[in-house]
Amino acid sequence: MxxxxxxxxxxxxxxxxxxxxxxxxxxxxxxxxxxxxxxxxxxxxxxxxxxxxxxxxxxxxxxxxxxxxxxxxxxxxxxTAEQRSRIRLGASRASSTQRRRAAVAGASGAAVGPDRSHEATADLERAVG
Ligand code: SF4
Structure with a gap:
C-alpha cells in the first residue's frame, strides 16, 4: 500500500x-x-x-x-483522524446552528443577531479538546 x-x-x-x-x-x-x-x-x-x-x-x-x-x-x-472527525462534527453543528438562526430571523423578519462566529470557533476548540 x-x-x-x-x-x-x-x-x-x-x-x-x-x-x-x-x-x-x-x-x-x-x-x-x-x-x-x-x-x-x-x-x-x-x-x-x-x-x-x-x-x-x-x-x-x-x-x-x-x-x-x-x-x-x-x-x-x-x-489525529479522530480529532479531525470531531472538528468536522463541530463545524457541521456550528454551521447548522447558524443556518437555523438565519432561518428563524428570516421567518420572523428580524435582523440576524450579533456575530456569533466566536461561538463557532469555541465549538471547534472544544471539539479538538
Ligand atoms: S503539520 Fe502536516 S506538514 Fe507539518 S509535520 Fe505535521 S503532517 Fe507534516
Whole structure:
C-alpha cells in the first residue's frame, strides 16, 4: 500500500500546495504519520508524529488541507483522524446552528443577531479538546 503524507502527497496543482515545501515532515518516514499496530506502539507513534507537527511552520495549512480533502486516516496538521472527525462534527453543528438562526430571523423578519462566529470557533476548540 502506498502511503501519502503531506510531504509526499501527489497533487495536480502544486502552486496550491506549495506549503508542503516547508513541511517539518519532509525528511521523516511517511509511515510515522499513519500509525498502526498494538495500542502502546500505536500511541508512541502518534506522539512522535505529533511532536514533529508541533514544530511545523505550515501546521495550519496542513490541517486546512486535511479537512478540505477529508483525510480520514493519518496525522495531519497536528491532529489525529479522530480529532479531525470531531472538528468536522463541530463545524457541521456550528454551521447548522447558524443556518437555523438565519432561518428563524428570516421567518420572523428580524435582523440576524450579533456575530456569533466566536461561538463557532469555541465549538471547534472544544471539539479538538
Ligand atoms: S503539520 Fe505535521 S503532517 Fe502536516 S506538514 Fe507539518 S509535520 Fe507534516
Amino acid at each position: 502506498e502511503i501519502a503524507s503531506s510531504a509526499t502527497l501527489q497533487v495536480s496543482d502544486a502552486t496550491d500546495h506549495a506549503w508542503r515545501n516547508e513541511a517539518a515532515c519532509l525528511e521523516e518516514d511517511p509511515e510515522l504519520f499513519f500509525p498502526e499496530g498494538e495500542s502502546e506502539r500505536y500511541q508512541r507513534q502518534i506522539d512522535a508524529a505529533l511532536e514533529v507537527c508541533a514544530t511545523c511552520p505550515v501546521i495550519d495549512e496542513c490541517l486546512s488541507y486535511a479537512l478540505e480533502a477529508d483525510q480520514r486516516t493519518g496525522i495531519w496538521g497536528g491532529t
